[in-house]
Amino acid sequence: MIMVLAGSLLTFNLFHETMAVEPFERSAIAIEQRVDGSNHDLLNRVKVEPLVEQKYRNIVRQAYDYSCGAAALTTILRFYLGRNLQERQVMEGLLHYGESERIVQRRAFSMLDMKRLVTALGYPAGGFRASLEDLTGLDHPAIVPITHAGFKHFVVVRAVRDGRVFIADPAVGNLSFTIAQFEEKWDDQVLFIVFPGGNKPVDALELREEDLRFVDDQTFTLMAMQRLPEFHEATQRRLQNELERQKNNPDGSAENTRKQLHFRRN
Secondary structure: HHHHHHHHHHHHHHHHHHOOOOOOOOEEEEEEEEEOOOOOOOEEEEEEOOOOHHHHHOOOOOOOOOOHHHHHHHHHHHHOOOOOOOHHHHHHHHHOOOOOHHHHHHHOHHHHHHHHHHHHHOOOOOEEOOOOOHEEEOOOOOEEEEEOEEEEEEEEEEEEEEEEEEEEOOOEEEEEEEEEHHHHHEEEOOOEEEEEOOOOOOOOOOOHEEEEEEEEHHHHHHHHHOOOOHHHHHHHHHHHHHHHHHHOOOOOOOOOOOOOOOOOOO
């Protein structure tokens, strides 16, 4: 009897030690330490979200350089309207309901193609010409065309708040522009909205508290000036040159004012 009991305890102990246990969810970190030198352990769990997941939270990333329109529309359908669609499915739908020959020719989707697809899915939608005031007062996310870094691009405007336009970009993730920066990039001041109709939207594109923790351009410039002497020197000379140019007469001539123009030679 004693041998049977000992064998049972040994078997239970071996099973307990070899059993695969995963008590922590993905991206969770456990910090375990002894308290005051005693045999009691203090276990603290901290959930860490990778930066790339924060950056692309609730955004469908475009798979191809020409699929920003499809990815932006998929972002709206999935994270605003709750339709669990993949970018490839939306691309196939755009090709089916849109002007397929023109799509292939220009290697891009248009707002008209988007409207035809979402109408087939049962959602009211439309493209509109709008002003910044209209954009600020929107109750729905909107797809807008922009020109950024020399390229035509579709992004989703999530909201306008505190003088900044918050964007879900299928290429680079969640970001924001000042209103002046966005106004320079916004093509033709048009936008495309898909309305939820009678359905309640999921609204996963609403701004979260962490979305508002942006670093403004002035802070970036100040940090660069403090940490990079070359940047600091170049900025100082650029500002000094601009101040000196303002001393010129309207016709471009200069008085006998002392001037210092700085140029860098490579």
